Amino acid sequence: MTNAAPAVDRYLEIAERQFAETGFHGVSLAALAKEAGVSKQALLHFFGTKEKLYGAVLKRLSDKLCAEVAKAATGDPAAGLVAYFEGLAKYSLERQAEGRLVVRALLDTEETARFWPMKPYLEALTELARKTPKWQAAPLDEIRAGLFQLIGAIQYLTISQTALTGMYGEEDRQAIEERFADRISGSIRAFVDA
Amino acid sequence: MTNAAPAVDRYLEIAERQFAETGFHGVSLAALAKEAGVSKQALLHFFGTKEKLYGAVLKRLSDKLCAEVAKAATGDPAAGLVAYFEGLAKYSLERQAEGRLVVRALLDTEETARFWPMKPYLEALTELARKTPKWQAAPLDEIRAGLFQLIGAIQYLTISQTALTGMYGEEDRQAIEERFADRISGSIRAFVDA
C-alpha cells in the first residue's frame, strides 16, 4: 500500500496550530484545507469528521508530551522532574501552541467525552514523582495536587504571553517570564526535596 | 428614559455562562436568544455585534473581579491578599464559569485588540501586593511573576475540574482540590511573609 503518513502528519501539524490559536469552534475545515493547499474533502477523506481530526490532533500532542516525560524519566527521578519543569518554564514562549492546545483541551472536553486526551501525560508525571524518595509513600491526591500547581502555573503563563505583551510590552513580558522561571525553579526543587 | 438595565444584565449573565462553556466561536446569537427567550435581534439591538456583546461580558467580569479585590484591600494588605487567594482556591468549583472565562479571554484576545479586559484586575492585585512590607520596594516584574504563579495555579485547577472528575471521579477530584487548597494556602503565606 502507498504511504500517506507524511501528508497526514503535515495536516495534523497545521491543524494543531490553528486549533491552538482559535479553538475547535474557531477553526473551519475550509481554512485548514486552504493552508494545507488541498481541498477540505482531502481532510475529510483521512479523518472522517472535524471532531475526529481534532481528536487526532490531541492524541498526537498527548503522545508527544508523554514521550518527553519518558525521556525525563530515564535518569534520577528527582533530577528528571526538575529538568522537565525548568525546561517547560524556560521555553514556554516557543511552546505556546502546545500550551494553548492543552488548556483548550481542558476547557472544551465535555464530561461525556469518551477519552481524556491529557490523562496519560498526567499519569506519566505522577508515576515519575512517585519514584522520588519524598513522594514514595504519599497519597496520590497529594502528588497530583502538587503537580497541578506546577503545571498550572507554567501553562497559565504560557497562554498569557500574548496578553502580557499587549498589556506591558515585549520587554516587560520577558522580564516577568525570567522572574517567573526563577520562581518555578525554586518551587519544583521544593517539590522534590525531602 | 426607560430602564432596560435589568434585562441587559440578564442577557450578560446568560452570555457569560455560554461564553465560559464553549468560547466565543462556540456560541451563536441564536442560542443566546433562545435561552434568554427573546429574538436574536433583541441582543443585536443592545450590543450591536456579537463581538461587542463579548466585550461587554468581559468588561462586566473584569469589574466584578476588581470590586472583589477592592474589598480585599480595605484592611491589612497582607491579610487581604491571603484571604483573597484562599477564597479563590476554596470556592473554585462554584466559580468555574468565571475562571473559564478569564482563561478564554487570555486565549482569545489577539494582540491587535484594543483593550485587555483583565488588565485592571491584575493591576489592582499588583497594587495590593505592593502595599505589603515585603513587596514595598520590589521591582514590578517580581510582584507580577509571583502573582501569576498563584493566580495561574488556581485558575488552572478551576478549569480542570470537569476533566479531573472525568478522569478520576468526583471523590478523587474533591480530594485533589482539598490538598491543592492547602498547598495554595502555604504558597500565598510564603508570598506575603517577609
Place this chain on the structure above:
DNA sequence: TCAGCGACTTACCGATTGGTAAGTTAACTT
C-alpha cells in the same frame, strides 16, 4: 494488461451563521 485501491478532486447540499431592514408596540415627554 488490467483490476483495484488509495489519495485525492469537483460539484453539491441543507442548515446555520452574523447581520440588515423595516416595522410594531407600549411608555414617557411635551
Place this chain on the structure above:
DNA sequence: AAGTTAACTTACCAATCGGTAAGTCGCTGA
C-alpha cells in the same frame, strides 16, 4: 393629544458551515 423614543419583533439575506456523492488519476500487485 401628539410626538418621540426605547425595546423589541418578523422577514430577510449572502456567506459559510460540516458533510455527502460521485467521480478522477496514478500507482501497484497479480
